Amino acid sequence: MSEAKKALGSSLMTIRGVTKAFGTNSVLKGIDLDIAPGEVLALIGGNGAGKSTLMKIIMGIYTLDEGEIRMDGQPVRLGKPAAALSQGIYLVPQEPLLFPNMTVRENILMGFKEKNSELQKRLENHMRELGFTLNLQRKANTLSIAEQQLVEILRGLMREARMLILDEPTSALTFGEVQSLFRVVRDLKARGISIIYITHRLNEVFEIATDVAIMRDGLITLQGPVEHFTREMLIRGLLPSDAAVEALENRAVSETAVSGKEPVLQVRDLSGYGFSDITFDLYPGEILGIAGVVGAGRTELISTIFGRDKVLKGKVLLEGKDITGLSTKQILKEGINFVPEDRHYHGLFKIRSVASNTTSALLNTKEIGQVDMNRKKQNAIAQKYTDEFRTKIVSLEDLLGSLSGGNQQKVVIARALSTAPKVVILDEPTRGIDAAARADVYKIIHQLKETGVAVLMVSSDIEEVVELADRAITVFQGRINAEFRKNEINQDALTSASFGIVKKGGMAG
Amino acid sequence: MRTVKKIFARWETFLVLFLVLEFVVFGAANPKFLRTNSIMNALVNYISVCIVSLFVTMVLITGGIDIQAASIIGLTSIIEGVLWSDAGFNIWLAVLCAFAAAALCGALSGFCVAYCGVQPMVMTLGGSFLFSGLALVVSGMSATPAYQGISGFPSKAEDGSFVDFRFLGKGNIAGIPSQIVIYLLLIILCVWILHRTKYGERLYLIGVNQQAAEYSGINTRATIMSTYVLSALSAAVAGTLLTSNVNSAKADLGGGYTLAIITAVVLGGTSNNGGKGSILGTVLASLIICFLRYGLPLCFGVSTQNLDLYVGVILVAVVLGREIAGRRMISGLFRKLRKKTA
Amino acid sequence: MNKVRSLFKARWMSSLIFLILLFLITGIADPNFLQYDNIISCFNSATMYTLLAIGIAFVIMTGEIDVSIGATMGLAAAVTGLIAQQDGGIPRMLITCILIGVCTGIVNGLGVAGIGVPSLIFTLGTNSVIRGILFLTSGGRTVENFNAPLAGPANQVLFAGVTTYYVIAVILVIIAHFVTSRTRRGKYFIAVGDNPGGANLVGISTFWTKLVAYILCGIFAGIAGFVFASKYGQVMTVAGNGYEMTAIAACVLGGISLSGGLGNMVGAAIGAVIMSSIGRLLVFIGLSSTYNNTITGVMLIIIVVVDALTQRRAIENARRKRLLSRTAEGGAKA
Incomplete structure (x- = not known):
């Protein structure tokens, strides 16, 4: 018509x-x-x-x-x-x-x-x-x-x-x-x-x-x-054009050996505002991707784990210890850190220096001084991360607002790693940053994995999940509707599941 | 070169130049202005504003505002007087009680702002009514009529020098009035707290982005509340010094200081949106206002009652100038960025 | 949801109930209070606060603040007094007062809405400047010894014990209330304070709206100055000092939110009556007037804390309900 x-x-x-x-x-x-x-x-x-x-x-x-x-x-x-x-x-x-x-x-x-x-x-x-x-x-x-x-x-x-x-x-x-x-x-x-x-x-x-x-x-x-x-x-x-899909699917699939290891993070029947009945395990040295469409409840899930909202039901265990419902301050101390989705709203202190930003999560520890602020130690830590991440700055005194999006994101990631966490939660780690910075961020995530840190990564960029994740789950309307092993992760399956159609290897929510 | 540029870009540099200019102009107009004793006297007369503004700076850095501190000055003064003269407390015990009361006042407002989400301006407005009212109530408990003020605090030693309680407000340490010594110590304390401790770092981070501070694991509510307690305690210090200096405990001491305190903090470069400001700026600004109030009548015959006009004109000119200059800098930054992308 | 709705609907209504309760409690403590004369003089004495409160309410509705109104009122009062000393007529005094208000309003409006200085800081500055000008105009002396025509109307009773001034103030309240709640442009004040972005989207200029709000605020302060001079017959250089805080408190008591976009003129007028009656009420309850500020402070704090908590809870509940509905649906389908 x-x-x-x-x-x-x-x-x-x-x-x-x-x-x-x-x-x-x-x-x-x-x-x-x-x-x-x-x-x-x-x-x-x-x-x-x-x-x-x-x-x-x-x-x-x-x-x-x-x-x-x-x-x-x-x-x-x-x-x-x-x-x-x-x-x-x-x-x-x-x-x-x-x-x-x-x-x-x-x-x-x-x-x-x-x-x-x-x-x-x-x-x-x-x-x-x-x-x-x-x-x-x-x-x-x-x-x-x-x-x-x-x-x-x-x-x-x-x-x-x-x-x-x-x-x-x-x-x-x-x-x-x-x-x-x-x-x-x-x-x-x-x-x-x-x-x-x-x-x-x-x-x-x-x-x-x-x-x-x-x-x-x-x-x-x-x-x-x-x-x-x-x-x-x-x-x-x-989906991307067939050629691209093939290229992605032909890459060598090397499964990370997680069998035999104890899970570092266990989430059991967790319900909160925006999600319900979430159960999954996260192993050391593993990247677990959480895919889904915007508004599926993923951000609500991980920020609740991080102590930002109330848990309605269920448990979160870190190395067997119950950390359900603790405050963000305590969760940080237990060994989880977070790279928020909205950098500007939750991540950055725009009119503070790179050094201040990098070490802001260390204020509750003794690493940058007891009561006093040890600027030397602070600068040393910030310098270490800017070198490691190749962050482009003129000096550590640069205000964060003056950096490009990619470099800002590197500082926010540095803040999350500064507490030496056992679990790092990344929410849309490469949103709004250019290709070069994206490659750097991917490298950082891989390095993390190699050092045995467990990474929980929420991303709406399906290609990113395919590229990085060792295992993936999809969240649809607040519930996990499918789980994928490394060799099952592909664009087609993740996209379908994100839109609510579970094709294979899924477990209906 | 870079550091030179940086120094000139700082607000404090401008304030220093302004202060020097004041000395040059006033000194030239009337050499009496430069007498050390008179200068110290001028400072002692304005010491309450100077002291309280140091700590109100911290409140503003976290993004709040405190218009109740001035009312706490009077409250501590009268509590000390009544406890000492009517209840028969030791004067130092009375001072301690007054400090505790002040801390409670600050904690009340701080709690409502940080934990209940009341706007700081409204909350401290309510606080200023309440605490000045409580001061009158306390004053009513005394046998001494309120308008007279409670006097006769422990004072002179046999040789005529001031000791005990009155030493705080009248004594000298190495030729310098003890009030000024206390002010200097407080400046050092504040610089240390704000610029050298992790607590100070937290204050700035909360002021820049409270949400991000929460994600960094900072207990923002308790920290915000603590700034109101600190500013109330500084008002207690000011109240005690004032009482000791004038040898009179009155409920309305410090009554008119509210706007003066805020003016000093804002002129010092602290943004009331939070995250920006320094102790040095506040100190310089309060000195500028203090010497303006001292110099204008002395050197140019301005009526002492009309000093507010000039202070007001300067405040308006400065905030307008800063806003317009700031905007030009931002538009310049955008132009640069556009050139880069083109 | 219904509870919240009725609560918001009744913001000024709850102020009125509060006022009536205050009167009744006082009446229980001392039945003599409930005489017509007493109650009516509570209203009569609120004239100045009423004028100041509705003036500043325009500014507060747009989300700004003006702490210079006390000084503006003092200046207008002093100038009125000077005109009275020269045997000037009342129309001349009123026009001058209004012009003073317009001028201070334009300056405040340009600084805040035009250049973008935070309103508290800017009006703090203009407050000192205006008070300085007051000092210069009056030569630093108390302005007094007015002629009879100015003092006359102050105590003139129009009907049933209500003074002419209060009647005029009430008429102004009604006009202001009608303008801000019924007319197209009048609603802009609330709209700008409520959601500046949304206001821009439907073509409302925040600059003009705020400028007009400051000018109106100045005009009302000017008129209050005239009333001040007429009522007290002498104007000191500190006249009006602290009135700004009382006017702001009256607005808050009347249910106007200091973050803007909420409240109305009737509420401000009721708040003004509460603020000016407290002293009188205390006398009847048997407390000395020293309790005046304490009671005011306690009232203010309770009201703003309750208000903040209910508002926050309403927002939080709405958010949680929205999030819960998402998963509820998913559950139904699975």
């Missing part, structure tokens, strides 16, 4: 040859995409494929480098959000940007110039047509995420949106809420409103999308009406 529409040239938005690079890092490498009125285009792709960059260009938050975007066949310049709004494009972000202390009505009508009574009538019309029953007097901070999304959709409709972008709208919704969201999407579709629907969940694609597009490495690798595809075809589309 949608192909027929496109043949008639009635495409609402046409994207041709759009490229975008940040510095030397090219994120979009020539995107072509057509969206027809009333089309629900499911856009899927791994992390870092460039989906959000493309959406931000459409929304006018970024400007494109090359290429053009046409609306109704006319080229348009979408330089700022206001321009996109006036073209009838509206983005419903993953975390809605509402005014928490205002009522729903105020949130929807904020910023309009028309008369209140008129707006009210329009709002009521929209709500009736979609069958929304939302108390307009409620404060936004009492709304569930699903309700906040409805408010955002209403905001878009009030602005006469012709195209809505829904960015992973179901990632925080319950089953019932998902169903009512789907109903809304179908209604919008029936009214001729186009929707770009970004998702990680393949079953949703088949449930509500009319068309599907797969993005990988800044390109649309596959596009067409959804009835032309099967689940397996989509998963294949998410």
Whole structure:
């Protein structure tokens, strides 16, 4: 059906040859995409494929480098959000940007110039047509995420949106809420409103999308009406080209001998906020990869192990000793350290020196002085790590904010290793850093493994897990749904399992 | 070359130059300004602000603010007076009790800020009402009328010199007023705490990024709370010295110092967003304000009641200048980065 | 969830209940208090605090602070007094007071919203400067010996024991409340304090909103200065010192969050009445006025701590519920 529409040239938005690079890092490498009125285009792709960059260009938050975007066949310049709004494009972000202390009505009508009574009538019309029953007097901070999304959709409709972008709208919704969201999407579709629907969940694609597009490495690798595809075809589309897959799968598989060793970390039936019934062992000298999509509960799992949130059920044992529910300070002392996912929020002290940053986890030990701060020892430790990791700095007094992302990450890793931990937890260790730094980080991880440290690595970059992990588990909707031995780890299996389809060697969650 | 540049880029350098300029201008206008005795007197008159601002600096470095310290000055003073004169305590025991009370006050506010998540500004505003109120209540327990102040503290030896309790506020050590000696010792203590101990390092890290500090295993809440206790204790020191100096325990001592203390800390280069600042900066800033207040009336006949105007003008000019200069530096940095990537 | 909702809905309502409770407790301690005259004079004496509180409420709603209002009020009061000494008319005094407020507001607004100096620090500086200007205008002397026309209206009763000034203040509260809660642009104050990023996205300028908030704050402080001069008949150079803290406390008691985006004008007005009544209430309870600050401090601390704890719990519960719902769904499918 949608192909027929496109043949008639009635495409609402046409994207041709759009490229975008940040510095030397090219994120979009020539995107072509057509969206027809009333089309629900499911856009899927791994992390870092460039989906959000493309959406931000459409929304006018970024400007494109090359290429053009046409609306109704006319080229348009979408330089700022206001321009996109006036073209009838509206983005419903993953975390809605509402005014928490205002009522729903105020949130929807904020910023309009028309008369209140008129707006009210329009709002009521929209709500009736979609069958929304939302108390307009409620404060936004009492709304569930699903309700906040409805408010955002209403905001878009009030602005006469012709195209809505829904960015992973179901990632925080319950089953019932998902169903009512789907109903809304179908209604919008029936009214001729186009929707770009970004998702990680393949079953949703088949449930509500009319068309599907797969993005990988800044390109649309596959596009067409959804009835032309099967689940397996989509998963294949998410993988790198066949040649690359072969190269990866032909690499020598050398299994790390863990048999006979006692596990250093044992997690038993652990449940917390965002995950449940997690059980696994981690052996010394092993890298255990945890794969899954964003929002699967992996970060919540490991930060709970690190003492950042409450354990609801289950046990964590370190070398047989129960460390469940200890504070971060005590866990550090027991011998676990952590490289957080969000470097800027949890990792860095931007206006402190490299030396301060490297030794910040040692303040509870005697290694840099008893009560006094032994700057000599501090510098010696920092120097040791900058040499070892080839961190590019002018002096140890450099402020961390002045370093590049890769070098910042090396300092954060150095901080994690400075306490000589038995277990190192890495959350997305190479996010947002360049290729050279990435190679260095991989080398560091390998060295760690050789010295007998156990490494627990969460990564959304499947290739990274394939490259590094000795063993891997995938987490799907808060539960482990598959475990892979070294020779079973490949892109295909991990990707499927991350999206909830366990193919082989799996143990159903 | 690099180190020279670095020294000139530092805020403290600017403050030193400003202080020198003050001496040159005031000294030229009226040579009396340069008399050692008068200078020391000026400092003694302003010593409460100088002492308390040292420790309030630490609160600001962790990202908090403390507007209650001034009210604790009066509270300690009156507690000492009432315990000594009405309850018959030994004066040193009274001082000890007053310090304990001050620590409790600081702990209360610190606890609410660190563990309950109350905004520091609101909490210490409430604290300033409460503690100045408690001071009045304590004062009401005394037989001495509140407006008179409790006086007659143990003082003179037979030879007329100040001893015992009053030595703190009136005595001399090698020709230097004991208050100034205590101030110098406190400066050394603070420099050591903030710049030379692991505790000080923790304060900075918490101020820069509390979340990251938590991930480094730092007990951020207890540390934040401790800064409020320290600043309350420094207010107790100031209160004791003031009581000893004027030989009068009153509930409203130090009442008007709140804004002066914050001004000294901020002018000293400490950011109220946390993570930045130094003891040296605070010391220099409080000296600058102190000598401004001493020099302007002496050399230019400015009314002593209207000194706030000039201090205010300088504060406004300095923070505006720093903000604008800072912004230019940041935009310069961006330009450099853009050139690099191009 | 419902509990939280009703709690937030009733922020100013709980202040009102608190005020009534205070009155009732005092009434139990001494039934004489519950006479009409006593209660009405609690309100009448709140005129200045009411004006200051609603002025600063504009600024606090946007998430900033202004500690220079005490000095602005003092300056306006002194200038009013000087005009009165020259037999100037009341309109001239009022216009001058408002102009003074506009000027201080523009300076504060430009420094904070325009240049980006943290508001506490900047208004701390302007506080000293304004007080200095007050000193210069008054020549360092107490301004007194006004003419009758200024002192007259202060005690003028409009109806049923309510003074004209308080009626005017209440009218201003109602207007300010209507503007901030009903009009399109008036809601910008709350919006900017609530979510600056979101406000920008729907086309609200944070700079203009904050600037206007500071100007309004200055104007209200100016009017309060006029009332001050009229009421006390003499203006010392330290007039208005410490009033800023009382006004801020009134806002907090009235349910306005110092982080911005929460609260309304009626709450601020109720808070002002609480702040100005405490002294009177204590007299009836039989405590001396020395307990004034203690009670204020205890009240403030309890309110802000309870508020902080409930807010934090609400946010934390919402987060946990969201995370739990993810796994609940996974469990259902498995």
